[in-house]
Amino acid sequence: MSLAILERALELGLIFSILSLGVYISFRILNIPDLTVDGSFTTGAATCAVCTVQGHPILGLLLGFLAGCVCGLITAFLQTKMKIHALLAGILTMTALYSINLRIMSGSPNIALLNTDSVFTMIPFTFLVLVVISVCVGLLLFAFFKTNTGLMLRATGDNETMVKSSSINVDTMKFLGMSLSNGLVALSGALLAQYQNFADVTGGTGMMVLGLAGIIIGEAILRKKTIGFGLASAIVGACIYRVLYTIALQFGIPATDMNMMSAILVALTISIPYLKKVREKENA
Secondary structure (H helix, E strand, O other), X not given: OOXXXXXXXXXXXXXXXXXXXXXXXXXXHOOOOOOOHXXXXXXXXXXXXXXXHOOOHHHHHHHHHXXXXXXXXXXXXXXXXXXOOHHHXXXXXXXXXXXXXXXXXXXXOEEEOOOOOOHHHHOOOHHHHHHHHXXXXXXXXXXXXXXXXXXXXXXXXXXXXXXXXXXXXXXXXXXXXXXXXXXXXXXXXXXXXXXXXXXXXXXXXXXXXXXXXXXXXXHHHOOOOOHHHHHHHHHHHHHHHHHHHHHHHHOOOOHHHHHHHHHHHHHHHHHHHHHHHHHHHHHO
């Protein structure tokens, strides 16, 4: 594998690390499997692509993030106010977002960004730009989760009953967490659109599994269960996953099989604690 291929793999890993950070908030902090991710990722990419074509790449990233926040708010509304199961709420929002994303893209399934200015053409040091963005997002999240609001958000995922007894509005915390989660997911999609010079309406397929794979790989390496190490594991794991993905392609594994392999990896890793308990009972 050449240095150029490795660098591109790490660049993509840094973009997807922001996706993993978003998934980390919903999956690890709030303990909610949020399938909105597959739709909000494309929403961020579509919104950013439309703005970038009009000559506003930085505004596109900001609006992509805000569009993702709105997606998260919709899912949180379905969960908290309509009393729809969290998994079903995410599926409903994701399904609706397919049509919404097509409308954002004016009915076209994709938007090309060739010969348009982007963050990566304005600042040619692509790898450095992505490192700065990824690290800054991680540090901002770390600082946020150390605030009173951040601690209340973490407590909501740990023990919802205790939080309610402490006069903390659980619904508000879910609105905040789901909004921030999908905002980061959409920001990742926006960055990917500018990086690859196109946005596609099906570009979010499998992003939930990809985000989880990054988190799980990172947690296997950084084993400490603190919030700092958790955020770091999302960033490091996403980069390692992308490098492993690239190596697998170099060995001739079809790209069409990679989503299946990612799903198997996530399923096996999540099942490890249960399998250990079964083995201990058998040996007892």
